[in-house]
Amino acid sequence: MRFAILGPLDVRRDDGTQVELTGPRGRTLLAALVLDAGQVVTTSRLIDILYGTTPPAGAVNALQAQVSRLRTALGGHITHTPAGYRLDAAPADVDAHRFERLAATGHLTEALSLWRGPALDGLPDTLGAAAARLTELHLTTFLAMVDTVLKNHDPISPLLTGTGPIPGLPEMITRHPLNEGLRSRHIRVLAALGRPAEALTAYEEARRLLDEELGTRPSAVLTAAYMAVLRGESSHAPPAHPVHQDRARSDELPNGLTSPQPAPPHPARPYPEPSGPASPESGLVSGLPEQVPPGEFAAGQTVGDPAASPPSPKLHDTTTEKPERVGVPTLLTDLVGRDAELAAIRELISTARLVTLTGPGGTGKTRLSAEACAHVDTPVYFVELSPLADGTEVPQAVLSTLGLREGRLLKQGAQPVTDPFGRIVAGIGDRPMLIVLDNCEHLVEAAATFADRLLAACPGLRILATSREPLGITGERLRPIPPLALPPSGIDPADALSYPSVRLFADRAAAVKPGFWESAHAGELDAVVRICRALDGLPLAIELAAARVRTLPVTDIADATDPFAVLARGSRTAEPRHRTLRAVIAWSWDLLDDDERTLARRLTVFRGGATLKAAQEVCGLPPHDVLDLLAGLADKSLIEVAGTHYRMLDTIRAFCAEQLAEAGEEERLRQAHVTYFRDFANLADPHLRTGDQLDWLRRMDADHENLLAAFRHAGTDDALRLFSGMTGFWWLRGLRSESDTCARELLARLGPDPEMSEEFALCVLSAIVGGGPTPELRPTIERVATWMDGFRAPHRQPLLWVLWSQAVGPPDPALAEELIAVQATHDLDAWTRALSQFGWGLLALFEGKPARAEEHLLPSLAGFTEIGDRWGMAMGLTGLADIAEWTCRREESLDLINQALELVQTLGTTVDIADLLCRRAQNTLVLSERSGAAAPAMLGSARADFSRAAELARHAGAIELIGRARIGLADLARLHGSLTEAREMTEQVLIDLTQSGGDWFSLDEIRVAANLTLGWIAYAQGDPDRAEHHHRLALSSVYVQRNRLQAARVTEGLAGALLLRDDPAGAAALLGISTALREGLPSDEPDPLRLASRCRAILGEASYEIAHARGLDMPKDRLIPVVLELTPPA
Structure with a gap:
């Protein structure tokens, strides 16, 4: 069967007859499966494609019905798996896959002939990403085909008219009007055909469109094609540039940062049927020019992957994965005049463990360090220290960049590491890596101490630091970064470009005023030399000056710079690192009007930038003026625009902060900042429990630094409100360690006996769940516990119940019934209702009542789904998964x-x-126990999941989940005979739990699981005493927890101990009790199944059933006591 999606969806049987497909949803479902032919597409992804962001309540059942109808139409070909559905088709059966294979092997004409119209034509926007990707790939292949024709001197007339299903250049330009690669080729083809007037008209049309649509001039590629026409050059040679020249420009961003661009438009076109294949080209790699646009497939990625980057005609990218780069600034502009420094830095960091780049502010230390990172063959983590106000924050900044901020790290088999430095050491270990500590100067002592200790603890680590002064520790290798070389006074302007400082000015000026250098007269060139000399060759200062040529004559800029020449060289009594940079920024400062200066100094209270709304509310200026003032500051390069935030360059921020202090406004502005972000956190918090939670999480991410800064500057009342507003954010992002740190800081500030409130209780419980009930917290915890036990009304802070259950477990049945009755008398909001139902469902499951649990969990899931809370939906699905597991x-x-x-x-x-x-x-x-030949692969999958879980849990500091994952790995080893390894792994879990000092509910559950595994290991070794010992330890905890499923598992383990004591009838009776605890359902787990089989073999079927019934028919209130009676301590 053949599947075609390069046009309207079309399915043909092997005999060529068309498969009739009815209904838009069925066609959409099939297209989604075709995109990933041969691979499983998950159920949730298919529901998203079919129904978008608002699936109906019965979406899973509706999907099953659609699949059933589709399977009938196709005569099979769709397989259901636990994860989702798979279309059983080979890549060669799908035209999109054939297209990519042909393009990758150089059969470009044949590949293009497969297209019958717009990809996935007539299907909904939920498949838009895949359609855009394929359309982009069609464009890439078309451009490569044009280049091949030009290079091989093939007939070029068809490039204008098109051939069969392959469009001509004019039609492709109609679809992609801003693609300069298409337009430059069109011009060259027209010239080669002897039609220069039409070629010049084509250029003029392109120039006009670029100006009207984007406000920009033609690129070098398009200009080169134009100049070739003017010179009378009509060569068939293709342009020497990448095949993509799509011009969807945004405004330039400062500091070399770029923003993503939207995909080009894809207008429809009726294509005729495919024609025959063409011959592969020569002299090209994979049928494409050597320069291929970014965005090739990652290994294993498929044509339907909506997360795929813009494509190239390679189906698979088999290149070696590059080392990880985290936080390294992405640079748009070239590094000018720094070849010698860059080579020296690369050599130093390859031989020395600590290298510090020194020099005054503005020499480009940060930029050089970022450029040097590109040539390091180990992971690189770039840590920006300039936002930090205190040296104690350095470890936390490094933790955040390393991705370890979510929680406490635990070394394998060791006591939990709770201090930030210890977490960093545990996370790095002896792995080779490079950490860049950027802008150390204001925290030089703290940075030096930190670097010295970290290098001593981590033998594979190297550190590259940037600072205006050396760190001053043993082993440090210094590399001073001087200003750029200056031209001598009176130099011939024609020779000035041989000096890096002038080249930098010319490069940056041309970026804002194209053609600046070529059109400059001698007086202007002399002014550039004067500017560079006056600014001492400092790259930052030169870039700021060059940015002005868009609005000021260069001679005026030179004259404006001269009055600051003395200040630029500075007082001999001033700190050297302040002399030249202060001159540059003071010069920029003096170009501002009074309102701009007011806003600039007041913006310094923000960390990580400010949104327009935040600037309007905090800075105390008329709101309608702020936008224009921000635009003015951005235009003058005092701030940069990054997404929704306006950020100030760090060196400029330091200067402006001094102006804020001199104006006496600092305290007032800090309080305004606290007030704004206190209110912002509490505004955002309820949205985190709605379908808009991802958007609000992103908004809180963007202001994360501001929120923390406000928390640390706030008085206790504001800090408590800020903490409660951020708790949901911390919880959903998994930032338990940050929550714990802030909670303990706040508790210390509140003193020994603060007023009891929900916000205070939330703070205490966050400290328990994040870092455990440490001794100094115990009196406060007891006070909160008493308050919580007596609290009956619904909470204003809904996460209180979540944190409370994590700490102490479910309430006893009597209290639970009372709470249910109390809640019935209150009008709860939808989220609290759904959470309550979830809690009562879990309680019913604990009590061994799966049917009752389902009665609560189904409406809970429905409630969370209606709200759109993904976390709540996941919890509801997890509870239902537990019921399905319970019921086999x-x-x-x-x-x-x-x-x-x-x-x-x-x-x-x-x-x-x-x-x-x-x-x-x-x-x-x-x-896997009942999967036959598939068992080895399934066990490998289980092992991979347990291992990944252990790593994630260690990363997050979740000791209970580390224990669970390692017990799972121990069970895998045990079930395959590696008993010693399994026992050592499990014993280590118990040791770690003991060393953690934790005695809260979740850790007790892991102790039960560990003792169960140790009991079964002893059973396998034929040791009844040790088996019974571990299972009785587990039973004592289970009895306190009232967890009937775990009680059933412990009972099964004790049955094994009785069998080892030659009491198969007693073992069968305990298995009966286990079945009773499971509400009459026998276990499907490997250990009790094997045990029951052995008992049957010894007793015979009839005797086994009698003994089993003796336990099964026991009164429910006697089940656990009888277990204890049947297995007295040895």
Whole structure:
């Protein structure tokens, strides 16, 4: 069967007859499966494609019905798996895959002939990303085909008229009007055909369109084609540039940063049927010019992957993965005049462990360090220290860049590491890596101490620092970064470009005023030399001056710079690092009007930038004036625009902050900043429990530094309100360590006996869940526990119940019934109702009542789904997965877990991801027992999930999840005979739990699991005493927790101990009790199944059933006591 999506969806049988497809949803579903032919497409992704962001309540059932109808139409060809659905088709059966293969192997004409119209024509926008990707790939291949024709001197007339299904250049330009690659080729083809007048008209049309649509001039590529026509050159040679020249420019961003661009438009066109193949070209790599645009496929990526980058005609990218680069600034402009310095830095960081780039501000130390990182063959982590106000914040900044900020790190088999420095050491270990500490000068002592200690603790680490003064520690290699070389006074302007400082000015000036250098007269060239000399060759100062040529004559700029020449050289008593940079910024400062200066100094209270609304409310200027003032500051390069935020360059911010202090405005502006972000956090918090949560999470991410700065400057009342407003953000982002740190800071500030409130309780519980109930917290915890036990009304802070259950577990049945009754008398909001239903569902599951649990969890999931809260939906799905596991419906449980996993991955909640990976691995392990030949692969999958969960949990500092994952790995080893390895792994878990000092509810659950595994290991070794010992330890905890499923598992383990004591009838009775605890459902787990089989073999079927019934028919209130009676301590 053949599937075609390069045009309207078309399916043909092997005999050529068309498969009739009815209904838009069925066609959309098939297209989604065709895009990933041969691979599983998850259920949740298919629902998203079919229904968008608002799926109906019965979306899963509706999907199953659509698949059933589609399977009938196709005569099979669709396979259901636990994760989703797969179209059983080879890549050669899909035209999009054939197209990519042909393009990658140089058969460009044949590839283009497969297109019958716009990709995925007539299908909904939920497939738009895939359609755009294929359309972009069509454009790339078309341009490569044109270049091949030009290079091979083939007939070029068809490039204008088109051939069969392959369009001509004019039609492609109609679809992609701003693509300068298409237009430059059009001009060259017209010239080569002897039609220069039409070529010049084509250039003029392109120039006019670029000016009207984008306000920009033609690129060098288009200009070169134009100049070739003027010179009478009509060569067939293709342009020497990348195949893509799409001009969808945005305004230039400062500091060399770029913003992403939208995909080009894709107008429809009716294509005729494909024609025959063409011959492959010669002299090209994979049928394309050597320069291929970015965005090739990652290994294993498919044509339908909506996350794919803009494509090239390679189906798979088999290049070696580059080392990780985190936080390294992306530079748009070239580095000018720094070849010698760059080579020296690369040599130094290859031989020395600590290298410091020194020099005055504005010499380009940050830029050089970023450029040097590109040639390092180990992971690089770039840590920006300039936002930090205190040296104690250095470790936390490094933690954040390393990606370790979510929680406490724990070394394998060691005591938890709770201090930031220890977490960094535990995270790095002996791995080779480079950390860049940028802008150390204002924290030089703290940075030096930190670097010295870290290098001593991590043998594979190297550090590159930038600072205006050396760190001054043993082993430091210094590389001073001087200003750029200056031309001598009176130099011939024609020779000035041989000096790097002048080249830098000319390059940056041309960026804002194209053709500046070529059109400059001698007086202007002399002015450039004067500017560079007056600014001492400082790159930052030269770039600021060059930015002015767009609005000021260069001679005026030179004259404006001269009055500051003395200040630029500075007082001999001033700190050397302040002399020249202060001159540059003071010069820029004096170009501002009074309102701009007021706004500039007041913006310095922000960390990480300010939105327009924040600037309007905090800075105390008329709101309608602020936008124009911000635009003026951006135009003068005093601030940069990054997304929704206006950010000030750090050196300029330091200067402006001094002006704020001199104006006596600092305290008032800081309080305004605190007030704004206190209110912002509390405005955002309820939105985090709605369908808009991803947008609000991104908004809080963008102002993360501002929120923390406001928290640390706030008085206790404001800080408490800020803390409560940020708790939901910390929870959803998995930032438990940051929450714990802020909670403990605030508790210390509040003193020993603050007023009890929900916000205070939230702070205390965050400290417990984040860092454990440390001794100094215990009196406060007892006070909160008493208050919580007596609290009956619904909470204003809904996360209180979540944190409380994490710390102490579910309430006893009597209290639960009372709370349910109290809640029934209140009008709860939708989110609190859904959360309450979820809590009562879990409580019912604990009590061994899966049917009752489902009665709560289904409406909980429906409530969270209606609200759009992904975290709540994931929790509801996880609860339903637990019910499916309890009732031996493992495939269904696995499907629900996968759906939940997709949701928490969109939130990036590391703890929940680790939890769900453990659950998925456990289900996979059980299913492998009955999977025959597929068992080895399934066990490998389970092992990978447990290992990944352990790593994520260690990263997040979730000791209970580390324990669960490692117990899972121990069970895998145990079930395959590696008993010693399994025992050592599990014993280490118990040791780590003891060393953590934690005695809260979640850790007790892991102790139960560890003792269960140790008990089964002892059973496998034939040691009844040790088996019974561990299972009785587990039973004592289970009895306190009232967890009937775990009680059933412990009972099964004790049955094994009785069998080892030659009491198969007693073992069968305990297995009956286990079934009773499971509400009459026998276990499907490997250990009890094997145990029951052995008992049957010894007793015979009839005797086994009698003994089993003796336990099964026991009164429920006697189940646990009888277990204890049947297995007295040895």
